[in-house]
Amino acid sequence: MKYGYYPGCSLLGSAVEYDRSGRALLEALGVELEEIDDWVCCGATAAHATSHLLSLALPAISCAAAEKQGLDVLACCSACYSRLKQTNHDLRKDPALLAQINEIIEEDYKVKPRVLHVSEVLANEIGADAIREKVTKPLDGLKVACYYGCLLARLPKALRIDNIEYPTMLDDLMAAVGAEPVDWPCKTECCGAALTLARQDMVIRLSGELVQMAKECGADVIAVACPLCQANLDMYQSDAEGQLGEQLGVPVLYFTQVMGLALGLTAEQLALDKVIVDPTPLLVERGLVEAGVYL
Amino acid sequence: MKWDITEHALHSEFRAEVEKLSGQNLGDCYQCGKCSGGCPVLPELDLSPNRLLRMVQLGLEDEALRNETVWCCAACGTCDSRCPMGVEILRIIDVLREMAKNRNVTPPATAGRVLTFYRSFLDCVQEFGRLSEVALMGSYNMNSGRLWTNMVKAPWFFLKGKVSLSPHKIRQIDRLQRAFKRVEEIESQ
Numbered sequence: 001m002k003y004g005y006y007p008g009c010s011l012l013g014s015a016v017e018y019d020r021s022g023r024a025l026l027e028a029l030g031v032e033l034e035e036i037d038d039w040v041c042c043g044a045t046a047a048h049a050t051s052h053l054l055s056l057a058l059p060a061i062s063c064a065a066a067e068k069q070g071l072d073v074l075a076c077c078s079a080c081y082s083r084l085k086q087t088n089h090d091l092r093k094d095p096a097l098l099a100q101i102n103e104i105i106e107e108d109y110k111v112k113p114r115v116l117h118v119s120e121v122l123a124n125e126i127g128a129d130a131i132r133e134k135v136t137k138p139l140d141g142l143k144v145a146c147y148y149g150c151l152l153a154r155l156p157k158a159l160r161i162d163n164i165e166y167p168t169m170l171d172d173l174m175a176a177v178g179a180e181p182v183d184w185p186c187k188t189e190c191c192g193a194a195l196t197l198a199r200q201d202m203v204i205r206l207s208g209e210l211v212q213m214a215k216e217c218g219a220d221v222i223a224v225a226c227p228l229c230q231a232n233l234d235m236y237q238s239d240a241e242g243q244l245g246e247q248l249g250v251p252v253l254y255f256t257q258v259m260g261l262a263l264g265l266t267a268e269q270l271a272l273d274k275v276i277v278d279p280t281p282l283l284v285e286r287g288l289v290e291a292g293v294y295l
Numbered sequence: 296m297k298w299d300i301t302e303h304a305l306h307s308e309f310r311a312e313v314e315k316l317s318g319q320n321l322g323d324c325y326q327c328g329k330c331s332g333g334c335p336v337l338p339e340l341d342l343s344p345n346r347l348l349r350m351v352q353l354g355l356e357d358e359a360l361r362n363e364t365v366w367c368c369a370a371c372g373t374c375d376s377r378c379p380m381g382v383e384i385l386r387i388i389d390v391l392r393e394m395a396k397n398r399n400v401t402p403p404a405t406a407g408r409v410l411t412f413y414r415s416f417l418d419c420v421q422e423f424g425r426l427s428e429v430a431l432m433g434s435y436n437m438n439s440g441r442l443w444t445n446m447v448k449a450p451w452f453f454l455k456g457k458v459s460l461s462p463h464k465i466r467q468i469d470r471l472q473r474a475f476k477r478v479e480e481i482e483s484q
Contacts, residue, residue, distance in 0.1 A: 009425045009426035009427075009428070009463075010426075010428070012425070012463060013427070013428045013429070013452075013457060013458055014428055014452065014457045014458070015457075016456070016457055038424075038465050038466045038467055039425075039465075040420070040424045040425060040465055040471060041420045041424065041425050041426045043417070043420065044416070044426075045370045045413070046412070046413040046414075046416035046417050046420075047417065047420075048370070048389055049370060049389055049392045049393075049413055050392060050393055050396050050410075050413050050414075050417070051393060051396075051417075051478060051482065052316075052389065052390075052393060053478045053481060053482070054417070054475070054478045057474050057478060058420070061471070061474070103477075104474050104477045104478060104481075105470070105474050106470055106473070106474070150369075150370075150371040150372055150373070151372075154371070154372045154373070154375075154376050156375075156383075164376050165376075188373075189335060190335040190336070190369050190371035190373065192335075192336075192369055193369050193370065193371065194369065194370070194412070195336075195367070195369050195409065197412055197432065197435055198405075198408040198409040198411070198412040198435075198439070199339070199367060199405065199408070199409065201339070202336055202339050202367070202369070205338075206335055206336075235448055235451065273455070274455050274456070274457060276451055276455070
């Protein structure tokens, strides 16, 4: 199994732990990744909110590179995944638009590659059974609230990989590694996403309410699939605590980090030290990492 | 607020243009309000999504392009996913944002910060091909005049080794910059 890996910009910076844990997990499961040659930023909300053409041109450049490498595209960041997949969908529907985009990006893109999210590869291409076989440290009793955010589940009808209001793909993956998925009502609520710098007030309110709900529903940790969700829920948790007047202290990990624990990957391989709300005390107590491995 | 709604406005060029660019039929919206019921940022908006759509239906161009809602919409897509008529509301909001930007409509106070953020983001992509979060934070803070935004959080990024200080420049940056230029030319036509 080999894919064209699209890391996306966040995974080179604020979400470096998603990159490291994702690669380590896929390697442990026998998946080969080849980075897409000279990939460019997908443009994210900044592009689709201000320029329709640019929002298609940027993803098309990277997908055209994957096409030349003869590979399907695998993305970890939900925002990148959503933009790349939406672009392919729009370009397939409209040959005139494809011709215009090809002229803009100086390519002869034929929209051959599929765009897959890492969770989709794990659930559908590798499968829960194969994952279960590789589990060496089942996460017995660890209560995980899977937070899908907006972009992973909420795609146009033709592109959906999961239920739009109550997705279960990540929950099923958590169950496969022995964790207990939490039934909670905020799986696809918005964290405020790209408004993180321009409207922090909104982001703190939305993220705080989410973490509060996960805690009320009994979650030990929140598992996420998007760098902006992780940053907003983790980084602003102390601000939200101030506004809500209560202690939250819920670690927010990438779902690849949580799964990696069960496959026996080390704290270092999973870059557990990169998250702000420290998961160490909890994970040490559950015997999932050794005490004193990192700061 | 009082609006002057004339027969002409109901068949306005503005409404037709939004329909053409978004590929949506504004007549499909019967104002049930389900989009607004699920909107996570509604408390911070000056116009609920269904009112914004109503303004487009009525051809109220100035009001539909200059408001907090078009910019403070977080693009989560809940409205789209719940519309009983399948109207792609987020696509319509994207069209309004793009029209507002291309027509140089100045957004109201705090909404302007969002446009500044998007501009800083795309400037960085245009320069390097990839986004450097540090460069983005710096340029956003300069462009918005809010120099200390997120500076409280910055130490975390450094302590945790979550920043790459040198922006990652792609090899084929010239081709990318030509693409940006071409898009700009098409949009200014």
